[in-house]
Amino acid sequence: MGELMGRAVQRVSHEHREMAAERLRAAAGDGLISIDELDRRLGTAFLAVTFADLDAVTVDLPPAPLEVVAAAASRRVLRLAVSNGSVSRFGEWEVPGEIELQLEHATSTLDFRVSEVPATGVHINVQAFRSRVRLLVLPGTYVDLGSLGRHRSTVADRHGRAGSSRELHAVRLTGDIRGGSLRVLRRPYQLF
Structure with a gap:
């Protein structure tokens, strides 16, 4: 429990924010969330400071496929x-x-x-x-x-x-x- 709590308060990097954004875009493309909800969640993701902030906008989504994660990482x-x-x-x-x-x-x-x-x-x-x-x-x-x-x-x-x-x-x-x-x-x- 302490280990999970420790991760929640750790700060996120630009790469972490971009990976969460890719996950949200994929969810919208699959019809899991609406365009309005995508815009709202993306705004929150790009302002995220900790992993808890990112988890709040992605917790109800299925895990990201490796291809989505690779696309986010390979852009930089x-x-x-x-x-x-x-x-x-x-x-x-x-x-x-x-x-x-x-x-x-x-x-x-x-x-x-x-x-x-x-x-x-x-x-x-x-x-x-x-x-x-x-x-x-x-x-x-x-x-x-x-x-x-x-x-x-x-x-x-x-x-x-x-x-x-x-x-x-x-x-x-x-x-x-x-x-x-x-x-x-x-x-x-x-x-x-």
Whole structure:
């Protein structure tokens, strides 16, 4: 009971509000709620501060299909581009459904150990030239490197496991690395 109460008072992000809005739109499309009710509930959802606020407008609806959740998460794209420098995300940060990583003579570290990865996972499109990329993930996280192009580059995930890119919270990489390296490091989160 305390655990459920704790979630109810936790603050929601833009992604949580958008997922609730997609769920409401799907319900209106299925004839479960009227257009007027949709407008009223959407207004409340976009002003939500806590999970309790979101639950108030979605509690009487069936669970959202994974496709609706995926559509909401995949709309957000984070573009990280640098030449002759570095770009990193450490600690707690808002992980979108898609990241465009463009590097030239640069380094990048993306830390996924603390932040909440969308349930449908994150897709990273890498375009790196003579650059170094490090991904920090928790042990057991599935990282799909199968569609990543490697041209005179080193790609390493020493403790990776077999799995499917459709797994929840998976990290999927596409694009090309030319004359550089990509390492997946699987370490528990430690404060420095």
